[in-house]
Amino acid sequence: MKRFTKHTIKNSLKRIFMYRSCLMRLKMIGVEKVYSYTLADETGVTADQVRKDFSEYGITGNKKGGYEVNDLIEKLEKIFHRNKDHNIVLIGMGNIGTSLSRYNNFIHRNMNIVATFDIDPFKQKTRSEIPVYAMSRLKEIIDRFRVKVAIIAVPEISAQEVADELIQAGIKGIINFAPVLLKTPGDVIVNNINLCDELESVIYYVHSQMKSTGAKNLELLYRGMKY
């Protein structure tokens, strides 16, 4: 019966990524030293949690002295092998694909979209910094740039088909913007981003809050993490 395995990223790991991106920001504005509660404050978790997370991943600071920002970033980079560049491909140069291809923050974090692909020959002629290739050249480019991670930004109907092609070409990780759950082999991770669902959940929350001032019903559905 088992068709595929859905990998869910541990909460603690997600938070570690938050800490990292927060540290980069703090570094940029000249902060040199942080305490567990500094990071807590910036990321919306508790200081206990920050320390517990660090403990889980074997990251240590200085008793009383907190953590050196540079040192901490370096430790995280090492643990997450993020010191080298990563080549990415993007499939589907439509609305969202084009905007993602122009997103500078990816590059700032050593993630380079080296090539994009589209079936539409018209899109392939687009003047853009990153080349837009025909789908027929997928494997060639993926091999050449040793790409392991891809972004899917094609319509829902084509998403599974494109995922299959990508996996065939050796891709091991996918960020999927199409609102479908892709079926992939166990060794290929998929991270689905469903913006409609995200927006709906906010609407739902706002609605619930407006209805029940008594927070009785709300309590049931939401958990407030205080700090």
Add this chain to the structure above:
Amino acid sequence: MKRFTKHTIKNSLKRIFMYRSCLMRLKMIGVEKVYSYTLADETGVTADQVRKDFSEYGITGNKKGGYEVNDLIEKLEKIFHRNKDHNIVLIGMGNIGTSLSRYNNFIHRNMNIVATFDIDPFKQKTRSEIPVYAMSRLKEIIDRFRVKVAIIAVPEISAQEVADELIQAGIKGIINFAPVLLKTPGDVIVNNINLCDELESVIYYVHSQMKSTGAKNLELLYRGMKY
């Protein structure tokens, strides 16, 4: 010390949204009846979990007979007061903002971006289906359309400032694409979408997997939900 409350949406509620969008899709392709394992299969969770979630929200089906798709959708709509339209505003008509403003799926799910805003006077002249207003008209429009939810798609540096203006104007829910944690009062929910972090976590996963074939280290960091 407490500055704000971070609301995290319950996992079960997120899954309920997945079930819903999945049911809509199944309905479109003509499916009339589903079982807990059908939904499990489509959404990547276990059948037990689907039933447990339904149980939590008081949704029932027919023993042996599964669930009627129409009936189930209706129950979800009722519970989530999603039968009426919701007006949304979007701030920042740059790369991602523009692509979001053109995203059809929002409308298909009764979420209408009624107006967009930008400080750049040039952007305000853009020919687009949805009007682009100056920030000075924020409160006026939000009041007129009774908007409660906003999308922030402005640069990191301006995000907090824009959030403050929105809250001033009566907004109660925010989807934030800027990679910063917004500080908001307890009754305003924020859903942060951080695409860099999402992409990084995929890269991290792929890397770990390639290093440790023994799955020993992996086991520590990822949890595989089978079904």
Add this chain to the structure above:
DNA sequence: ATTTAAATGTGAAAAGATTCACAAAACACA
């Protein structure tokens, strides 16, 4: 009408995540 098979629905058990609480370390200052 009776049996069989296939689902649901839900307490109870297990696993996982968060918070608590406090000992240990280290800095500051007398």
Add this chain to the structure above:
DNA sequence: TGTGTTTTGTGAATCTTTTCACATTTAAAT
């Protein structure tokens, strides 16, 4: 050098989520 203060690091306790297991219901088959 010693005393007080601040912050880390981590087991233990608590709280939440998921999985298990099975009684219950119902549709279909005989």
